[in-house]
Amino acid sequence: MNRGMAMGIAVVVLVVGAFLFFVNPAPVAWLPPCWFHKLTGLHCPGCGTTRALHALAHGQVATAFGLNPFLLVVLPALGALLLWRREMLRKPWVAWTLAGLVMTFGVLRNVPVHPFTMLSP
Amino acid sequence: MYRIIGGDGNQYGPINAEQLRQWLAEGRVNAQTQVQAEGDAEWRPLSAFPDLAAAVIVAPPPRSAPPAAKVPNYLVQAILVTLCCCLPLGIPAIIFAAQVNGKLAAGDVAGGLESSRKAKLWCWWAFGLGLAAQLAYVIFYAVMMGMGFWQGWRP
Numbered sequence: 116m117n118r119g120m121a122m123g124i125a126v127v128v129l130v131v132g133a134f135l136f137f138v139n140p141a142p143v144a145w146l147p148p149c150w151f152h153k154l155t156g157l158h159c160p161g162c163g164t165t166r167a168l169h170a171l172a173h174g175q176v177a178t179a180f181g182l183n184p185f186l187l188v189v190l191p192a193l194g195a196l197l198l199w200r201r202e203m204l205r206k207p208w209v210a211w212t213l214a215g216l217v218m219t220f221g222v223l224r225n226v227p228v229h230p231f232t233m234l235s236p
Numbered sequence: 237m238y239r240i241i242g243g244d245g246n247q248y249g250p251i252n253a254e255q256l257r258q259w260l261a262e263g264r265v266n267a268q269t270q271v272q273a274e275g276d277a278e279w280r281p282l283s284a285f286p287d288l289a290a291a292v293i294v295a296p297p298p299r300s301a302p303p304a305a306k307v308p309n310y311l312v313q314a315i316l317v318t319l320c321c322c323l324p325l326g327i328p329a330i331i332f333a334a335q336v337n338g339k340l341a342a343g344d345v346a347g348g349l350e351s352s353r354k355a356k357l358w359c360w361w362a363f364g365l366g367l368a369a370q371l372a373y374v375i376f377y378a379v380m381m382g383m384g385f386w387q388g389w390r391p
Contacts (some may be wrong), residue, residue, distance in 0.1 A: 147370035151324065161319035186319065193312060207338035210311050214334040217318055218327065 136172040140165040160185055160221040163236025182236045185220045189213070237274040240265055240282075250274060256288060307348050309336035310355040317362040325362035329355050 140146050151159045163182035170179040171187075180187050193213075196203050203209050224234035238256050239249035242264070251259075259265045260282070267283040283289045311333040318326025332355035340348035 147373040150366075150369050159318075164319055189315075190319075193315065197312060204311055205309065205337050207334070207341055210309060210334040210337055213311065213315060214330045217315060217330055 131168070132172055135165065135169045139169055158221075158224050158235050160217050160224075162224075166236065181233075184234060185216070189216060238288075239272045239274075241270040241279070243269075253288065256282075260288070307336060307340060307345075307352050308356075309333050309352060310359055311336075313359045314355055317359050317366070320363075320366055325358055325365060329358035329362055332358060 138146070146165065149159060149162055151157065152162055161183070164186055167179040167182040167186050170176075170182060176187070196209075220234065223231050224236075226232075237250040237252055239247055240251075240256070240259075242248050256265065256271075265271075265282060267281065267289065269282045270279040271282045271285060271288070272279045273285070310329070314326060314329035314333040318330055320326075332351045335351040336348050336355065339345075339351055
């Protein structure tokens, strides 16, 4: 990753972070909704991301985890791999594991039975 | 007169141009063979000698496929784009991204490239349509508000 790209990512993270610190997405109507959720009523693997990031910006890790546990577990892992073990992302089993995790999470959080309902936002 | 380094790594020669063309015709040397002209300290590939290279009969070098390590798999992009609420388009992106390195590992460079291309394509579609939908919503909302229709209207 070159310097310009790192700077760009830092700026985006800061701007989005600041935005989500001041704006709570839950009661706000003008933030765009998840179209997939609006059209199908189902939760996608990304549902709850905005609210989770808002909670994170306020240091509420548990709340964020409740909204989207996948985000809190997989994204840091992905970031760490990207920074220090980039070659791991080129291993077929790592790629398929990640793909499987995203899809399994997406399916399980829509199962309306107790242990799985905890996964929905 | 020329000296050459053969496929076995040993030096041969000095030989004259006629002989070298003969070897070329026999396949003992090729365009990539290192050749040193007499009185010249430098070793260069045979193709760098215009008078000799003319004798290289239409034998193009094997089409070099990009090395496997250079084929991007777009896995991270695919996952990020899926998490940004574009699920239906993000899923194929992730599947194609996951295929890339397996195919490369199996020696299927063409297949790996193809999966890489498709993963990139789906990523961009997911990203573009997702962004367009979100922007459309914000603009729609702003317009509704501007028209004073916002009272009692919840998304």
